[in-house]
Amino acid sequence: MFAVAWIGIRGFLAVNELQAAVPLAKTAQKQIVVGDAEAAQRAADELAGHAASAASLTGDPIWRGAEVLPVIGPNLEVVRVVSASVDRIARDAVVPLASSAGTIDAGAFAPSEGSLDLQAMIDLQEPVHEARVAFDTASVALGDVADASVIGPLADARNELTAMVDETGGVVVGFDNAVRLLPPMLGADGPRDTLLLFQNNAELRSLGGVPGSMALVHADGGAVAMTQQAATGDFPVYPKRVVDMPVETRALWGENTARYVQDVTFTPQFPLAATIAREMWKRQFGTEVQSVVAVDPVMLSYLLRATGPITISTGDQLTSENAVQYLLSDVYARYPVSQQDAIFAEVASTVFASLASGSADPQALVEAVAQAGAERRILVWNADVEEQAVLAGTTIAGGLPESTDAEQAFGVYLNDMTGSKMDPYLDVQVGAGVVTCRNDGLPNYDIVVKLTNTAPADAATSLSSYVTGGGEYGTPPGSITTSVHVYSAQGTYNLGVLLDDEPVGYHPTSDSGYTLSKVVSRLAPGESAEYRFGFLGGEAGEKRTLLETTPLVYTPETLGVALSCESAIR
Template identity: 75%
Template sequence: MTPSSGGSESSSRNHGDGASDRRHESSRSHHSGSGGGSGRSHRHHHGSSSRRRKEQQKKRRKRIIVWSIVGVLALLVFCVVWVGVRGFLAVGELQAAVPLAKSAQQQVVAGDTKAAQQTADELAGHAASAASLTGDPIWRGAEVLPGIGPNLEVMRVVAASVDRIARDAVVPLATSAATIDLASFAPVDGRIDLQPMIDVQMPVHGARIAFDSADAALANVQDAQVIGPLADARYELTSLVDEAGATVIGLDNAVRLLPPMLGADGPRDTLLLFQNNAELRSTGGISGALANVHAEGGAVSMTRQASTRDFPKFTPPVIDLPADTKALWSDNTASYIQDVNFTPQFPLAATIAREMWRLQYGAEVQSVVAVDPVMLSYLLRATGPITLTTGEQLTSENAVQFLLSDVYEQYPVSQQDAIFADAAATAFRALTAGGLDTQALIEALAQAGTERRILVWNADASEQAVLAGTTLAGGLPESDAETQNFGVYLNDQTGSKMDSYLDVQVGAGTVTCRNDGLPNYEVVVKLTNTAPADAATSLPPYVTGGGVFGTPPGNIRTTVHVYSARGTYNLGVALNGEPTDSRPATDTGYEVSKVVSRLAPGESAEYRFGFLGGEAGEKFTATEATPLVSTPETLGVALSCESALW
């Protein structure tokens, strides 16, 4: 039993061990097989995973690119919408703002200060909004885009310019006008209150700077190609800046210069030259009457009057003339008071007149002011009619006719100077007595200044510098990069008062026909003697000259000097389409061409003065001319290479 059991147990254990060994072996074998195959399976699994990662990376990159594109497009859409909406809103603000600027100006001049302030505040609100809408970084960034960019830039500049004008010009001026009555600028009982002028010097000068800044900004985008409505807005604003800016410049000059000239800093004497346009000189006419005006603390009085008959011929000339001036006009310019303004350079003419007055009366003036009868007629709009001691009543309508024509027919030569002096003194009293129409006075002075009928020179260099470049200074024409300016100056050679019958038309044009690109300029001057056919007998000898200086009675003999810019070249003159004798010259660097015209009653002559530009590129042409009884008509001059004379 025992051995049998033991054997069985042993057999069973051995059997179990064998099975276990086989399972273990199988397990090892399986494990070994798995392990052996594991290297190959692991490498296969690793390659598949790498491909999946690459595919996932590609998908991620695609998603990034897609979303980036979507983002950029969304940003562009946002920017377009942003700019478009803000641009639309800005247009509305500008359309509301620009007309208000002119309204505010008119209200200030009219003295409606309350309305001017309200308009100015409304303007400022619209302008500030337009500037804010067009001044953000997104807008500025969009300005680089082709096509739309220039439009955005112009809109931004227009908006910023309106904002600058509103903020620094219109609002301060409207505020100042509300605190100062414009009537305070007018004389009362021979005295002008200078403090109101002094009080507005800073806001007025600030307004001038604002307009200058706007003008410069608009000039920078003047040639940008933009859509029609925006081009119209740019033109409208540019016109407003030009017009209102000129008024502000004149006002700035006035409030800076008038206080010292009216004695704010001490006694001041000013020599008035009353130019007679019936006998032409370059700046207007002979100095038929003169007067000394004394000012002290705003109180003004006319202390001495004189006529040309009170002055001798000064020998030697009172100053040594520049060589160019002497060659053009002779020593007569510095020898006779009637001839001081042969030269078109008023500062020189004023210097000569000042020295003659000193030598004759022992008094040295600090300023010289030239005016003419046409300006007097403008001033009579503000004073109303004045009555002379002879009983004649002068009005704004009849003053020019009486002083430049009727007086010669109605009174002998011995009384004429007294009548001119009486007219000057009576007008001066009317201007200084009070009760003026202030708005009419401002408009009269502005019109006279624009037409060069009032010229001012100050011995003080700093005061004269204020006038530099203005029509009041009476300098030679200045050209710039855009404009070629010419001066047309007329001087009577008849020795008479026939120039009331001289009709003048002036124009200029340009054309480029040369391979080197230098432009040709032509200045056209058409003169006509409108005197009656029987002028030799129907007009008094004092008017016709009586032939004393070699011109037949009724004829008009005139020298015409045309000044061209520095750097140009004189090409000669044609008379009625044919070359004619002319005298080329220079004056302080300017090219000058001179002809002498003699016209019988009813006769006309057309002179064409040719000049070659000194640099390639055509410029806009403009002319300034001697102030006449009537403003010269402007001729349209259209040139072609076939029609040009040179």
Template identity: 45%
Template sequence: MAIGLSREQAPPQAVEHEPVRRRRRPVLVAVIVIAVVLVALFVGWIGIRAVLARQQLEAAQPSASAVVAAMRSGDVAGAKSAAESLSAHAAQAASLTGDPIWRLGEGIPLVGPNLAAVRVVASATDSVAREVVTPLVGVSATIDPRSLKPTDGRIDLARLAAAQPVVAKAQTAFHAAAAGVAGVSTASLIEPVGTAVDRLDSLFAQSSPVIDALGNSTKLLPGMLGQNGPRNILVVAQNPAELRATGGLIGSVALIHADHGALTLQAQEAGTSIGPWPTAVSDIPDATVGIYGPLVGRYLQDANYTPDFPMAATTIAAMWERAHGGTVDSVLTTDPVVLSALLKATGPVALSSGDTITSANAVPLLLSDVYARYPASSQQDAFFSSAAAAIFTKLAAGHLDSGKLLTAFSAAGTSERLRIWSAHADEQKVLATTTLAGALPVSTPQAAGIGVYLNDATGSKMDYYLGASVSAGAEVCRFDFRPTSLVRVTLTNRAPANAGTALPKYVTGGGTYGVPPGEILTRVVVYGPAGGLLAGTQLGSDPVRIVSGTDRARPVAVVPVQLKPGESKTVTVQFLNARQVGPGLNVATTPLPPNAGSTPDVGARTTVARIAHVCDSRVK
């Protein structure tokens, strides 16, 4: 008889786990191997696609250059072919950097920002190729300046108006792509990627004025030239031999009538024949009158003492309407320097006086020689009028190089010698965003908007001999970290030593306004940043009594400077930039007169030198 426990009654037996552990090791190893393989594949996938994307972007660069070259030469077929190549390469680069795996990699520390930057560069390039270059090439024949030059006094506006929606859409796409690249921080990027971002950002900055000029032209020109009804354009010729803040004394005014692109010169008058009026013809703010005097709203020649071109243009338009009736739709200013550039497009123009005016002799002829030849102002006015009429006739007839004409107008805007104001609110809104607006300088939290303007007080044409240079700098000098800005303006009388007797009385002023013949009296007007404070003013090393005030929340200092032939003096003005947190500067100036006898490049802006600002006790 067997004695024992049943299976159910027997104690539980130990379970052996070792075989299980042995089974798990291969699983763990397999998981690790798979993970390594996946990481390798992940890295390899991104690495290979990064190399391929870089190749595509590099291949796109010659195509982009080819597009620009073809459009400049008028080769529409070549531009289209190059645009297709550019678009193909850019699309490939965007595709290679836009998949989910690439986006997943952007979350990896250190590596991720570089991947994100490459994707943004590729995407921006693709957007510009598809949404900017290709559409613009498609309408290039329509917007080509060669197709827009006048024929028998008429410009075909219908083609320009038809291209406007395409150009506007391209302009919007361009700025969207530019904003994407500008938003990439290069601080944590490796050198090749950071360089690529900076290069593309710089390219956007260089191209932006061209794209905006094209977009704004298609928006503005059809309406301003009478596509939707007749328009009256007042062309104001400024004479920098007698300076005003916006460029020069208003020597003559011409009314051009535009009707569906047909341009006719309807009236022309000397500036001295319009007005004056006993009271202001337009609403001039008390602050402006306090700085420049009551004549700003009463005399045409003084309307542009203020550098605020929209205000000056409004006053000029009101004066013309008061004198002649009718309506002025827009005001455009120009000067002999711009005229010299336009003459490169038209070629020499024969005048009724027997002279031939050219790009080389326009400046000395109109700013100096005419005064030596014709002592009477009526004779001078007649000469200026005949010259303007002859040049307009040649321009309107279309006898010109359209490419050079476009270059001349573009350069005139860049150098701030061309200003445009429109009485139509929608057009003025567009103009306000351009270099043509001539508004007071704008400040930002990082940069103080500074203005340096010159107004003649000699009452003569001696500014033909005035040399001027402007320099500025900013520094943080205070414990509250508010920066201060320093502006220096140096003026030189370059007239010959015997100018008082050798030059015509009309040029020297003959002492009529209390300035000895041969000397130059200039009012230097310096605007500080909006919300800022005037901290100090000097003439040379000495404090000086000035006229000061506030214009549109900007502190203003007006310093008179009188110079004998050969003499130089420097005005120094200091401001507290109360609303700024950085020492940046944005300096606007009056377009300076050319050096005596020279013909300056119309596209050159007045150079503002950078200087070190040494803090002193006044601003601390």
């Protein structure tokens, strides 16, 4: 009886402490981000007091012993885990970051007169990494009790804290990666060269688009300058591949991936694409870069939110609202092919100069890069193995999709086969469904990809032959030919592909151990095609589906897929 009363009283007090602590965590987070050191420290200290009290109240042997009891036990365990998680975050994340709040502001990541203060980033490495570890530990602990059957108010508190840990933890991971990688990439340890690839989404490749133009960025001690620019026409067609590729990858994507600079992003594996581009640049210009970074016009439009509008020598003004339309459509309509490369190069150098000058809004700049990273519009590869390991599993590493115990990840990759700049007219919708119909418990996954050619009916004559491709590669002007590759997880099985609910020919194969299916679609203006790719899971149990897609001009619409045992591909 005494033990029950003891637990009841301590549980009541612990819940009160948690109710006071969680709002303080959110308050401290906001104050840290804006750099209000004094307010952040006050909130962090108050949070730490409540969190430590909650952890102390739920950590004694009597409490732990009672966790084995039916009904009440799971509730006690969740209270203890939530209390310990809040305490860990407060002690090892919020308090150390609050003490550094005066130096944590977006300005640390924005250039000033062509240079960045690398020491400010280096000083943040230890507290930020400790915060990351704290959030990771809390995330694992909360995951262990995510499905525990507990009373409603406690379930709400657990779910609220889990959501906060997931959201804030993701920000901390990005912050940790930035302060660890940016100093060496910006020349903290000596001069550093980075190759920038500007992908053109008007002609799709798996990673985003054809690398229409490139630039060399030289950094030394935080001072950054764009020292050289080049276009695809500056590179030869190499007689044989410039780097070796795995047999599966070579068979799937072809030798041209490592012979034509325009095709290096055919493969959805950015580390391979970057290695090929790096070797081509070295052979053509003699400089061996240490890093390769790929961006696209949509990311550029995000950056223009930070820099404000820019004006180029043609008199055209680019803003965050019109940049994508200008670069992926208007340039082709207004200017001859001979002038287009120069325009792209000038836009790139002008935006770079604006960023380097220090005139960009720091907070908007950080937000722009974060959004582009989440959408895979910026990809980074480093030759240094240890540096690249920092990016493992992140969106900007550009690797193949990684499944987890809870998620089944798929990749939907699109490549232009028209030889054109028609892909701004390609509307893409994707969706996924899962159902279990077999006695062995293996689930069926269906991935739906719907393509529509939205070009005008008279595209063959109203658009230039440079945009339509002019039929040079076998596609009638105005039509769009696209290869669609859907990568499933390792250990899964191909079940076929349906086109508008009817079986269609497809190419089942694998790449780097991943099961995949390929189809080729050709659509005239106004035509649509809906493909359904079927895969059988490699182990019993359904998982949440996660779709990674080629970055397009826009974010593709998500389709609802209602899957049943009658409709699933089997």
